[in-house]
Amino acid sequence: MVKKLPVSLNNGKKRWELYDDVEYDAFWKDWDKNFQDKLEKYLISKMLPTRGLRVIDVGCGHGRLFECYRDRFHTVILFDGSINLLKKALNKYGKSRDNVFFIAGDVNLLPFREASFDCVLMIRVLQHLFELENTFSEIYRVMSRAGEFVFSYHNKQNAHRILNWFLGRETDNPFSQKSKEVSPALVSHHPAYIEKGLHKAGFQRPYYLGAVYLKQIARLREKILSRGVSGSHWARFMGKLWLAPWMIGRTRPRNRPELMLGSKLTGLLVCPICRVSVQDIQGTYLCPACDRKFNIQEGILDFRPY
Ligand SMILES: C[S@@+](CC[C@H](N)C(=O)[O-])C[C@H]1O[C@@H](n2cnc3c(N)ncnc32)[C@H](O)[C@@H]1O
Ligand SMILES: [Zn+2]
Numbered sequence: 070m071v072k073k074l075p076v077s078l079n080n081g082k083k084r085w086e087l088y089d090d091v092e093y094d095a096f097w098k099d100w101d102k103n104f105q106d107k108l109e110k111y112l113i114s115k116m117l118p119t120r121g122l123r124v125i126d127v128g129c130g131h132g133r134l135f136e137c138y139r140d141r142f143h144t145v146i147l148f149d150g151s152i153n154l155l156k157k158a159l160n161k162y163g164k165s166r167d168n169v170f171f172i173a174g175d176v177n178l179l180p181f182r183e184a185s186f187d188c189v190l191m192i193r194v195l196q197h198l199f200e201l202e203n204t205f206s207e208i209y210r211v212m213s214r215a216g217e218f219v220f221s222y223h224n225k226q227n228a229h230r231i232l233n234w235f236l237g238r239e240t241d242n243p244f245s246q247k248s249k250e251v252s253p254a255l256v257s258h259h260p261a262y263i264e265k266g267l268h269k270a271g272f273q274r275p276y277y278l279g280a281v282y283l284k285q286i287a288r289l290r291e292k293i294l295s296r297g298v299s300g301s302h303w304a305r306f307m308g309k310l311w312l313a314p315w316m317i318g319r320t321r322p323r324n325r326p327e328l329m330l331g332s333k334l335t336g337l338l339v340c341p342i343c344r345v346s347v348q349d350i351q352g353t354y355l356c357p358a359c360d361r362k363f364n365i366q367e368g369i370l371d372f373r374p375y
Contacts, residue, residue, distance in 0.1 A: 087197075087254065088151040092133045104282050104299055108131070109221070109315070111298040112135045112278045113137050113192065116219045116319045121187040122328060126196030127176050127208070132158030137164075138190065144332070150175055152362025155369050163368055170334055172370045177203045178341035180363070180372035184213040184326045185337045189336040192317075195222035196255050199248055199260075201263070205270035213328035218272065218318050221280070225249050225257035227309075227314040228281075269318055275320040278304040341374040 070297050097106050111211040114137045115125075126134060129147040131154045141143060145168065149155050152173050159171045174180050176194060198204055226243045234241035241249050246262040260277075267275060269337060282300030290299050307313035321336050329337065335349045340356035340363075347363065354363040354370070363372045 084186070088130070089153045091153075093154060094133070094157060094243070096143065097133060101284055104284070105280070105315075107298050108280050108282055108304075109192070110134065110137055111301055112280055112304055113190070113219065113221075114316055116217075116278065117141065117190065118188055118217050121217075123186045124188040124190060125181075125190040125211070126184050127179075127189060128156060128197075130154045130193075132162050134190065134192060135162050138188075139166065139169075142188065144170070144334070146170045147173045148174060148176075148179075149372065151152045151319055152366075152369060152371070159368050166180045168332075170370065171368060174341060174372040175374055177207055178374045179207050179211050180327060180339055180341040180347075180374075181211045181337050182339050182346070183210055184329050185211045187328050189216070189218045189220075191218070191219055191220040195220065195258060195263075196311050199250075199256055201258070202264040202269065205266050205272065208321050209272065209325070212322045212325055214325045215321060216325065216328070217319060217321060219317070221315055221317045222263060223251070223255060223257045224279075224311065224314055224316045225259050226311055228312040231312075239268050246299045260316060263316075263318070271323050272320045273323055273327075275318035277308030277311070278317045278321075279307025279309075279311075280304065280315040280317055281307050281313040329369055338370075338372075341372055 096102065113134060116233050117138055117139055123144040124142040125148055128150050129149050132147055146179040147155065150173065155171050155173055162169060163171070189212055191208065195201065198253055204318050212218060225248070230239055230243040234243050246259040248262065249257045251257055266275065280300060290297065308316060338347050338354060339345060340359060340361060342361065343356055343358040345358040346357055349354050352365050363370065
């Protein structure tokens with residue numbers, strides 16, 4: 070296994086297979102990534118509601134953020150395209166509490182009924198996507214009235230890139246709204262583009278916290294104070310001015326039905342292609358409209374659509 074993501078999707082691999090040979094959890098164990106990890110967890114915990122009925126972590130990876138929401142919701146769904154990463158999440162958190170489910174699928178074809186969730190979390194996933202229209206309307210569809218959507222993305226208009234552009238070291242105009250592919254797994258978006266996409270899908274204007282820290286200050290702070298989270302003090306400012314490289318946003322849908330009630334997972338599941346409720350037949354979910362079967366393998370419900 071390698072630590073870095075492949076530079077392209079070779080051998081006809083699907084996008085969700087990008088992470089299958091990658092040690093994504095090891096990426097977060099690097100010394101300086103530790104500051105970013107702490108800061109993101111701190112800010113995300115602030116953005117998430119303190120309690121609710123159902124949360125889905127869309128593109129949950131290996132479950133890095135599980136601690137941020139695990140005790141705040143009755144039902145928790147960890148959702149990702151990569152079975153490899155879901156297995157890691159399951160091994161770590163599968164037995165930690167009741168009502169935690171691990172589901173594989175595509176963010177653009179969510180296998181859930183309308184208004185299934187009062188909270189959707191989607192961190193570091195928009196960096197894999199160019200066309201956000203479909204994604205935002207899928208999120209909107211599965212959200213309930215007054216639900217909270219907490220998300221993050223890489224900001225192409227961050228302070229570092231603006232500076233480089235003025236110094237002539239950067240050719241791409243950071244103020245243009247066109248998304249920029251920094252690498253195959255890092256598409257940077259402009260906050261105005263994100264805002265337009267959210268508005269079109271039916272979301273309100275987002276509120277932001279910006280995740281950025283300075284390595285030298287973070288190291289010093291850790292040595293001297295050994296408490297607090299580096300970068301948390303200016304997060305509001307960096308978010309408001311759209312200057313942070315990582316933007317963490319929170320928004321609400323403008324007009325949705327009430328949250329679907331019920332405690333059974335099966336009541337929420339639909340075929341990702343036909344959107345018809347699936348039938349639970351001895352460990353397999355069957356779509357009565359198209360006859361597709363979705364299996365449960367070692368605790369993971371596989372709703373990948375193709
Ligand atoms: C950079 S990782 C972030 C993981 C986690 N949210 C975190 O912050 O640690 C991106 C995740 O999005 C998932 N992903 C990317 N595109 C997806 C898609 N179309 N459908 C489902 N998951 C997707 C990947 O499998 C990967 O786990
Ligand atoms: Zn179907």
